[in-house]
Amino acid sequence: MSDDLIDRLRLVRSPGIGPITYRQLLARFGDAAAALAAVPDLARRGGGRSPNLFNRGDAEREIARVETLGARYLILGQGLYPRLLSEMDDAPPLLMAKGQLGLLERFAVAIVGARNASAAACRFARGLAHGLGQQGAVVVSGLARGIDSAAHDGSLDSGTIGIVAGGIDIFYPPENQERQKAIFEHGLVLAEMPPGTEPRARHFPYRNRIIAGISAGTVVIEAAPRSGSLITARLAAEAGREVMAVPGSPLDPRAQGCNQLIRDGATLVQSAADVMEAIRPFEVKVESAPVPYEAPIAPTECDESATRAIEELLGPSPVPVDEVIRLSGVPSGAVQMVLLELDLAGRLDRHAGGKVSLR
Structure with a gap:
């Protein structure tokens, strides 16, 4: 130890x-x-x-x-920690992994969708996952009911990674216990939360960012508006990854999220070949030589007047850190030090997109 x-x-x-x-x-x-x-x-x-x-x-x-x-444990910047995930600003510093660690060296595609998915969508998800596995991709999903479970089942033999919202020893939902045990044996399970943690609603967005971050692209199959699957798609887009969606009937509420994604610019996919074509640039990137982990700019000391100037630029509304640096005229490292001090003092909130605000 x-x-x-x-x-x-x-x-x-x-x-x-x-x-x-x-x-x-x-x-x-x-x-x-x-x-x-x-x-x-x-x-x-x-x-x-x-x-x-x-x-x-x-x-x-x-x-x-x-x-x-x-x-x-997988440590950010060391060993087998997933390379694409490490590029995210809020990548988990530590992950717990159980199963076939070699899967982390292959490029991955996420498949997510509705928990109450239709039988036809589950069948399609299994077939798509199987097809992606036959073409060398590892399939990532969240070990939830519906589409997630179907995606894991279709790729169990070729390579699947399950990301859980709770502890790595917790089976959720309970009916997925045998499925998760099978992934321990033949695939890989990753968790950010400590062992014994029962998943709560607040944990799922954290899990979703790992699904999006570890994958070259995310495929959404049946998703209602405001669903967790659309959060995963948004996080994938923010990370610069490919977002793909399977179209559905406009009469089915479960297809509204996917159809909206396509209207907003997501790639329409109907087969494993479509998915592979869309993520080809990322496949090359992941299979190339490892990129050394780059730490952020190191915070540096800041004098009292500069500290006051930075604090005066902050308020309850989120503002980009780059804007604080520009308006303050203070070097980036010094601004980061002030933000770090405020953060540790419990006075700063960090938001998506590199934004900060005072509490």
Whole structure:
């Protein structure tokens, strides 16, 4: 049990330290141990109290539990951590993985859709997943009812990755227990949450960003407006990945989300060949030589007057960090340091698209 893993886990599990803050801390201080030591002072300088840091004993117990389950940690920027996922600003610093780790070296396509999917859509999803597997793709989905389950079933023999919203040892929904166990054996299951975590509504968007981020493209098959599948599609688009949709009858409410995606510019697909044609540029990218992990610009010290100027530019409405840098005239690293201090003090909210606001 390495000290570095323990320290990283303590950072990840500490309240108020999200993926972006974690990356900024490591970029500034070089390693997790130094970052942990610096957090109390940074929070004080930001005008708040130090976060209640996750203690070492709890971290050691979680690591032992993961090992007992036959799983292992994947660390952002190291080893087999998925390359496409690491490109996302809010990529999980740590993932738990159980199953065939070699699947992470292949390019992946996500298939998502309605939990209450029609029988015809489930059959299509199984066939599409099987066809993608025959052409060398790994199929990613969220181990939910309906389309997700069908996609995993169709690709179990060729390669499938299930992303769960709770702990890696939790079977949700319960009827998918045997399916998840089969993926442990023949595919791969990934989880961001600690073992024993029962999935809650707030966990699913986090899971969806992993599905979108690990994949070269996302295919949506039956999705109602405002569904989780459309959130996954939006996250994929924001990450610069291919968004694809299978058209459906305008008389079926479950097809409205897919048809709207196509109207908004998603690629219409009807076969595995269509999908492969759309993601070909990403296939080349994933199969090329690994790109070294690039840390964000390291935060640097900032004087008191510059700190005040930056805080005065912030308010309750989200504003892009790039705009704060431009208007303040303060170097990027110094702005990032002020934001880091405010974040650790519990005074800053981070939003999608690199935006921030004061609480």
